[in-house]
Amino acid sequence: MTASLQKTQVDLAGLMRVLGEALYSTPFVAIRELVQNGHDSCTRRAKESTEPFEPKIQVRTRPGELIIEDNGAGLTLEEIHTYLATVGRGYTRTLREKGGGDDLIGYFGLGFLSAFAISHRVEFWTCSFQAPGLAHRFVSVSGESYSVVVAANRAVGTQVRLFLKDEMPMLGDPAIVETWLRKYCCLLKHPVALNGGVAVNAEPPPWRRQSELSDLRYKTLSLAFARHFENVFDPIATIPVNRADYAVQGMLWIQDGGSFASSDNRNLSVFVRGMLIGEDERNLLPRWAGFVGGVIESTLLQPTASRESLRNDDAYEFIAGVLQQALVSGLRQIAESDPASWRRILSRHNESLLAAALVDATLFKLVGDDVTVRTTEGDFTMPALLERCNGTVYLSYEERAGVESMLLKALKQPIVLGCRFAAGPFCARYAQAHGAPIVVLGTDTGAETLFRPSDLARDEIAVLEACFFAADRDVLVRQFDPPFLPFAVLTNPEAEIRRRLESDEADRRIGQAVLGLARQFTAGIAQQKLAKVYVNAANPVIRELLQLSNERRTQAVAALQPLLSLCADARGTPDMERALTDFGNALLTLLRDGP
Numbered sequence: 001m002t003a004s005l006q007k008t009q010v011d012l013a014g015l016m017r018v019l020g021e022a023l024y025s026t027p028f029v030a031i032r033e034l035v036q037n038g039h040d041s042c043t044r045r046a047k048e049s050t051e052p053f054e055p056k057i058q059v060r061t062r063p064g065e066l067i068i069e070d071n072g073a074g075l076t077l078e079e080i081h082t083y084l085a086t087v088g089r090g091y092t093r094t095l096r097e098k099g100g101g102d103d104l105i106g107y108f109g110l111g112f113l114s115a116f117a118i119s120h121r122v123e124f125w126t127c128s129f130q131a132p133g134l135a136h137r138f139v140s141v142s143g144e145s146y147s148v149v150v151a152a153n154r155a156v157g158t159q160v161r162l163f164l165k166d167e168m169p170m171l172g173d174p175a176i177v178e179t180w181l182r183k184y185c186c187l188l189k190h191p192v193a194l195n196g197g198v199a200v201n202a203e204p205p206p207w208r209r210q211s212e213l214s215d216l217r218y219k220t221l222s223l224a225f226a227r228h229f230e231n232v233f234d235p236i237a238t239i240p241v242n243r244a245d246y247a248v249q250g251m252l253w254i255q256d257g258g259s260f261a262s263s264d265n266r267n268l269s270v271f272v273r274g275m276l277i278g279e280d281e282r283n284l285l286p287r288w289a290g291f292v293g294g295v296i297e298s299t300l301l302q303p304t305a306s307r308e309s310l311r312n313d314d315a316y317e318f319i320a321g322v323l324q325q326a327l328v329s330g331l332r333q334i335a336e337s338d339p340a341s342w343r344r345i346l347s348r349h350n351e352s353l354l355a356a357a358l359v360d361a362t363l364f365k366l367v368g369d370d371v372t373v374r375t376t377e378g379d380f381t382m383p384a385l386l387e388r389c390n391g392t393v394y395l396s397y398e399e400r401a402g403v404e405s406m407l408l409k410a411l412k413q414p415i416v417l418g419c420r421f422a423a424g425p426f427c428a429r430y431a432q433a434h435g436a437p438i439v440v441l442g443t444d445t446g447a448e449t450l451f452r453p454s455d456l457a458r459d460e461i462a463v464l465e466a467c468f469f470a471a472d473r474d475v476l477v478r479q480f481d482p483p484f485l486p487f488a489v490l491t492n493p494e495a496e497i498r499r500r501l502e503s504d505e506a507d508r509r510i511g512q513a514v515l516g517l518a519r520q521f522t523a524g525i526a527q528q529k530l531a532k533v534y535v536n537a538a539n540p541v542i543r544e545l546l547q548l549s550n551e552r553r554t555q556a557v558a559a560l561q562p563l564l565s566l567c568a569d570a571r572g573t574p575d576m577e578r579a580l581t582d583f584g585n586a587l588l589t590l591l592r593d594g595p
């Protein structure tokens with residue numbers, strides 16, 4: 001049996017409801033769609049009519065009514081049927097398909113339906129430039145059916161009268177309508193006015209007049225324009241986007257408000273052929289640009305059918321790349337020519353720029369020397385840090401200062417706080433790019449750099465090792481700064497955890513099930529000593545020990561032991577009183593038996 005081809009049925013009422021009411025996120029979109037129709041009609045008349053005319057779109061509000069008038073091309077009776085009353089068809093697309101509608105905004109042949117979402121009756125009075133003197137009135141209550149009659153003569157153009165639904169009174173409120181008109185229409189080419197006032201788009205955006213403006217005037221106008229679009233922050237400086245070759249122009253700006261690396265205050269308003277499509281097309285800006293706002297217009301970007309967002313196509317990716325380039329070169333420009341703004345940008349967005357530099361190599365070059373990292377000695381730029389630390393970067397990921405940090409602190413050497421977002425990788429990248437050694441504290445390699453091999457002979461080292469020997473610690477004779485410290489003690493946190501968990505005390509204090517699990521874990525930790533004692537061969541007291549007789553050395557070491565146990569007591573809080581008493585007694589013995 002051959003399958004017969006059936007024609008798909010359309011539930012017109014259902015379809016009209018979906019298209020009219022559910023396609024758009026807000027009823028205010030109807031203002032945009034109808035003004036855009038008037039605008040396209042003016043564009044058409046300017047192209048096709050030989051008569052000179054001054055395009056104009058007027059919006060009027062009355063309680064319960066919204067009227068949109070234009071002096072554009074108007075429609076003939078045939079065009080009313082073919083375009084206005086045929087869903088999915090419009091003169092706009094027909095003209096584009098013929099290759100002549102590049103500057104038209106409409107495309108889908110759907111926008112007029114938005115009128116039915118806000119009105120219970122729509123009247124469309126029109127007179128075509130092709131037949132002046134013959135006007136028509138189209139009337140429809142739901143969009144599903146309509147009537148057309150010849151109307152009293154009127155000037156070429158169209159008047160659309162919307163009798164608003166009871167629940168849409170706001171669309172008859174002039175203040176509300178003005179807000180939306182200014183938002184949607186500020187970049188339209190033909191003037192759009194409300195209730196006979198000055199056109200809401202009287203002032204063209206700065207980038208369209210850049211050639212006629214002085215630099216200073218352009219800067220002032222750009223900042224004012226940015227301020228109008230940026231909801232929350234004041235703009236510090238603007239960055240032009242002017243790639244006529246890529247059909248994108250406009251501006252970006254840097255927000256004046258502290259940001260963190262994770263802040264995302266990106267906002268980008270996008271206009272296509274002068275009509276606002278979206279106010280938050282942030283994904284066109286690089287992810288790292290959480291402190292950037294902007295307005296652009298582009299003919300490459302394609303709106304979706306609701307004209308409320310953009311299609312995520314190749315052009316979208318391409319424009320995103322163009323904006324990233326514009327942003328980076330704009331930042332460079334500011335750095336070179338506007339030091340005051342650059343300083344403000346750095347101080348407000350240091351954290352964000354630090355992270356951004358890691359994902360964009362050009363940006364890394366641009367801001368690498370200027371951003372600061374937080375250290376134990378305050379904030380430093382990398383060049384200042386390297387100068388202060390004789391070309392070495394010290395970095396610590398530990399929250400609490402360990403012994404190595406204390407050593408460096410005593411030497412007033414800044415240690416970069418690596419736990420701050422992006423600081424560690426940033427320093428590593430910077431150090432690598434500048435051939436500077438980087439010492440990560442708390443690691444074996446870090447310790448090797450700080451605790452250098454000593455210049456003592458083997459037997460001298462053995463003597464010192466024996467002096468400070470204890471079963472639970474390793475003794476290493478090294479040389480380190482500052483020389484006034486006789487020794488430094490590094491505790492081994494893993495061994496300490498193991499010791500605590502294996503103590504009888506733990507049996508008393510920790511539940512058996514938890515303790516069992518924890519002990520399973522610590523069983524995997526190799527048996528290690530609790531601490532490493534670094535004896536400083538550069539310290540005069542330690543060197544002096546080597547000169548003493550065995551007996552005197554034992555006495556001197558006995559005096560040093562309590563001090564050592566103050567820092568080496570990895571078993572918990574050191575017993576200060578006991579240490580001082582022992583120290584006093586040992587000192588007394590030394591003095592009594594002195595030479």
Ligand SMILES: Nc1ncnc2c1ncn2[C@@H]1O[C@H](COP(=O)(O)OP(=O)(O)OP(=O)(O)O)[C@@H](O)[C@H]1O
Pocket residue numbers: 033036037038040041070072073074075083084085089090091092093105106107108109110111112113158
């Ligand atoms: N004010 C007007 N003046 C002249 N023609 C108009 C006017 N309003 C609508 N039309 C005609 O009706 C057609 C359909 O309008 P509609 O708003 O539904 O779609 P569109 O503007 O072509 O496309 P889109 O859905 O993308 O806005 C238009 O293409 C145009 O030919």
